[in-house]
Amino acid sequence: MRIQVINPNTSAHMTDAIGDAARAVAGPGTEILAVNPADGPPSIEGHYDEAMAVPGMLAKVHDGEQAGVDGHVIACFGDPGLMAAREVAAGPVIGIAEAAMHMASLIAPRFAVVTTLDRTRIIAAHLAEQYGMARHCCAIRATEIAVLELDDPASDARARITAECRAAIEQDRAEALVLGCAGMADLPRALSDELGVPVIDGVGAAVKLVESLVGMGLGTSKAGDLAYPVAKTYTGDLGRFSP
Incomplete structure (x- = not known):
């Protein structure tokens, strides 16, 4: 294949x-x-x-x-x-948004999306509505990290993403997390181990x-x-x- x-x-x-x-x-x-x-x-x-x-x-x-x-x-x-x-x-x-949201809904009744810039949150919200996932998506959080800064050590991207993921669990009561950018595709297993909830990468x-x-x-x-x-x-x- x-x-x-x-x-x-x-x-x-x-x-x-x-x-x-x-x-x-x-x-x-x-x-x-x-x-x-x-x-x-x-x-x-x-x-x-x-x-x-x-x-x-x-x-x-x-x-x-x-x-x-x-x-x-x-x-x-x-x-x-x-x-x-x-x-x-x-x-x-x-x-990848379609895939991640559907996968998350199969393993948790409530998931949050953690994405890059705040301006992209509305795009993710529209997709959640379109895919029938709005009732499962309890929050969409932005890290304010530009896509091309995700692998720049100076951006402290990993720590900022982790902080928003933790806030989604503690404040939004998310039971699973969806990473809202393909540039975060290397993070789900480490984040899941650290945070204790499933973390889904759309790729x-x-x-x-x-x-x-x-x-x-x-x-x-x-x-x-x-x-x-x-x-x-x-x-x-x-x-x-x-x-």
Whole structure:
């Protein structure tokens, strides 16, 4: 089985870390292809960044389909372009926020999301509503750490993330925690050991869901809403995306 894990931003260093996290949970016989687009924002921290990242991400979905991958993971917690990617793909496409929230709801009645900048909290809240997870999501907390600062020792990211996780448990009564950025994918086990509650990383959760769907012989339905895009010629700079 081959799963393409797409980091929709252009940070190759983050892509490498995401790929390592995906391989750490992948089952025997699963090959992880971690990729990112060449064009787009270096990090995704708002609605505009998300919109600008989608074309490059969709191009990677198309490339993966041409290469015969079995499924895709969209490794950004905003799940940008998820439904469009499902139109393009034959196999399953899973977003990491979608995966993490559903996984958390299976093991705890109340979970909190700990994310990066405060401005991204509303995106996570909208997704919780969209996925039917709002009744399980008791809080969305921001660390005010920029995405590209997560692996910078000067940012003290680990301590700040841990502090917000602890506050979610003590103040919001969270019984599980969801890490709200693919750049935190290396932290769940250590945080869980330290805090005593399950900590879910969306990259790992999405990989396991894709593995399960592919293993069951299930792909994206092409009847109705997620049928392949209607063939037409796009104009201008978007001509290369013509379906």
